[in-house]
Every structure is written in structure tokens, then in C-alpha cells.
Amino acid sequence: MPRGMFKSGRLRKIFVKTPGSNTHVQYRQRKPSKAVCAHCKKELMGVPRELPAKMRNMPKTAKRPERPYGGVLCSACMRGVMKEKARSEE
């Protein structure tokens, strides 16, 4: 029987084939949830779904799109924000 800490579902299971053709269960940390647009809740493109330790070693340009509100709003919602900004100026 697996240990109590492995039964809680905190860690994800990975079934690995060993050289002796047996299957062995490895427990690994679950990945964080997908990044989502703050306005329309759509999944964001260009934001990797990695553990924080990996994200820390990545360059800033690899972590989010290079535009205002990149990694927070989707491109369509960002355009809406910009249009409002332009029309409210005048």
C-alpha cells in the first residue's frame, strides 16, 4: 500500500517502465493552473504552464507576451481597454 502522503492526491502519479519490464509509480508535483484572462477568463496564449522554480530561471520575454497587459489580459480584451482609453481622452 502507498504511504498516506501519496494517497491524498496532492502529487500526481507517473507510471514509469523499468528495464525489467515492470511498472513503477513515481509521484511528482502538480503543475499550476493555466493562466487566464482577467476580464473574459479565456486561457492565455504565450504563458507557459511550469512550476515556479522553472519559471524563475526563464527569461522575462519567455514568460508573457511583449505588449501592455501581456500575461494579464488576452489580446482582444487589451484592444477594448485601449479603445476606451483613446475615446475617453477626447
Add this chain to the structure above:
Amino acid sequence: MSLYTVGRLCLKIAGRDAGKKCVIIENVDDSFVFVDGATRRKKVNVKHLEPLNTVLEIKEKASHEDVKAAFDKLEIEVWNKKSKKVAKRPTQVRKVASKTKDKPVSKPKKEVKKEDKKEEAKAESKVEDAVTEAPVEKKEEVKAEEATPEVKTETQEQKE
């Protein structure tokens, strides 16, 4: 009549220049225009622009300097082209320069040192030879002297 005429001030909506103001310099066709100002100077789809009320007095295909002069009156900062040229790699240049400087200075020093070392080595070797040769001869003589009396003594004892 379209809004996107030459001199129209616009706000860029899409891409990395989004939120920055620009002026239309040239009309390519119904959907594309050339743009310059706080954004990069480039061809742009009309869908990526939001027109503003103001229209600047600018000629068609105006240069970046003319656009800059017009934007200064509105107190808008213009995208500076020259900032890109600064980002070169000075470290490589320094390394090459240091090598060239060091080489002519270091070479003659090494040669001088080598010559000195050779002379010193020769002198030392001569001294050593002299030192090594002398004791060997002496030892042999001593051995010979030691060997002969022993033999004599033995022979004397036998005789007795």
C-alpha cells in the same frame, strides 16, 4: 471618405506598441497605412489603429525628423532610433585590444628571460660538472688505496 488620411493622429491598439500614439504618413491601400511617431516607423493594418480627433500638418512620406518636430509641439515623446545602436558588445572589443597591446610587450621580455636562463643554466651545469667530476675521481683513488692494503694484510696473514 475614410478617417485614415495623411496626418491623422492615431492610438496603436495591438502589438507591443499598443497604447502609443502615431501619425499616418502614407496610405498604401484600403486596409494598410504607414505610421511613425512614438511607435516604430512601420506598415500597419488599419484594424490595429484607433483614430483620434487631431490632424497634424505633415507632408506625405514625411521624414522621422519632421514627425518628431510635430510631436514635440504636442509634447509627446518620440521613439528614438539611435537607442538600438548603443546596445553593442564592448567586451569583445576590449579583449582583442588587450591581446594586441600585451603581445609586443610580453614577447621580448620572454626572450630576454630565456636567454638569461640558458646562460645561467649553462653556467650552473659547468659548475656542477666540475663538482661531480672531482669527487668521483677522489673516491676511486680512495677505494683503490683502501683495497690494496687489505689485500696485503690478508696475504700477510696467510703467510704468517
